[in-house]
Amino acid sequence: MNITLRQLRAFVEVIHSGGFTAAARKLHLTQSATSLLIRELEQQLGLALVDRTTRQIALTDAGRELFDSAERILADVEHAVANTQDLVQKRRGRVTIATTPFLAANFLPEVIAKFQLSHPAISVRIADLPTEQLVRVVDSGDADMGFGVFPQLDVALERVTLLRHNLGVMLPAVWPLAQRRRRLTWADLDGQPMIGLVPAGGFRSLVDPLLHREGELASLKFEVGHLSTAVGLVEAGLGATVVPAYVGALVRSTRARFRALNDPVIQRQIELVWRATRSLSPSASAFRSCLETCCKPLQAG
Template sequence: MNVSLRQLRAFLAVAGHRHFRRAADALHLTQPAVSRLIADLETELDVRLFDRSTREVVPTEAGRYLEQALSRVLDELDGVLAHARTQADPLRGRVRIAAVPTVSAGLVPAGIALCAARHPSLDILLRDQNQAQVLDAVRGGEVDFGLTVEPATREEFEAETILRDPFRLVCRDDHALAAQPSATWPMLADELLVLLDHASGSRRLIDAAFAERQLSMRVALEVGHPYTAFRMVEAGLGVTVTPALSLDALRPGLAVRRLEPEVRREVTLLRRRARSLSPPAQTVWDTFREVALTLA
């Protein structure tokens, strides 16, 4: 069969958008060009792939089968071609990483920027996800590696701790604790707490810090991101315990105090056990380690 990749990619675009003009815009082609590619493909396959109306374009039964099969095959082909390109330039290619929000905001930008300056042929894709999602993405091979808080099941990964990030107290600057040079964990026993929820890797460590000291916790609110916690604290709804890496998102009117004794979380690079990284992924891994050393 004389079927081209351009025809197949045009078919997937039309099937995905259900519209010729939107598909043409996505492919940076004219609408007549996309229509011709689809017509040629239908002629070559001797089957109708779309039912067309004035309002929408809907794949036929044959079209639905081809869409489902082609999506997988072309993804695999893209991966093969990307790998072939790296043979000429070991540091050319795409690296997929996943990171928990506090690390995404506090460490990842500097790491990606340094990689871009040193290795412009590297293409880095980031997933900003909670702890459980990052672990699942690494475990399932959806990303090359992850940046996360020390996992409870560390033994199932190849792991490297790159930073020990201390927890800090954040309160309003008119709060009684803001008048202290530092705070202790027992001082928080009677405070309303705004904490990250249990999808965060940090929450397990915060709960453990209270439990080890046999302190009660008055959790008023649970949120998914430190920035949300800061807004709740700003509104006078409590105080929060947060990793130091998250403090870049701090707003005026809030005070930061050290928590004594200091409790730290381990920021960790993770990859699947017994799986080596590609040269591009290893380069990005090493760069994040370097950036973490400067933060430390």
């Protein structure tokens, strides 16, 4: 048996295009040459793959069985070729990283600046998205990797922890709690106006039970979609918001103070994820190394 990539590519393109004529144009072949490739493939397998009529084509049972495998084979070959070309043409690479708006605004710009000192011609694109969308764009291939919080993954992604921080609270600098001491307990937040993130990101499910006292939820004065908005409201003196410690390290403000929370100590992990079925390109691997290096100074609890 001598099945070729040209035959598989013609077969897949005919199905994607819905016919031989459209497929031939995309393959830059004549219709007869495209049809010949399909016939040769069928002869190699000893099975009909496509039912041909005057108006349309349809996959046979054998064709349906082969189609998914053929797509995977072609994708793997194209990815292997792209990776090999990347090794030779690394200076013309591109990396897309998906992360939250807060990290995109407050952390990644410095990482990118450092990265491009050593890789000036590799372009870096940031997809700044809500937490619940990060997995989707990585799994779909729209982003090479995701950087954020992923407590549960429903898809096959590789993951590595880059930051591990205790939770704390951002307080208006003029509040007595901000001036009194560095370490607070969750009970110290009783009766304080709180600023919370919308439940969709998953953070609230971690925080809300700790703000319950005697069966009642601490007063939630504002509910916002982005961490940067919550911090801005804190700076305006409108309430306090629970955040990971790295937020306190990144936010440089004279109007807000970060205080660690104890009793209990709760940790939050920031991870890098990428598709398990697809290796990172050399450009993306280089950016990952730079990101890991830049995370180390923030790794204090």
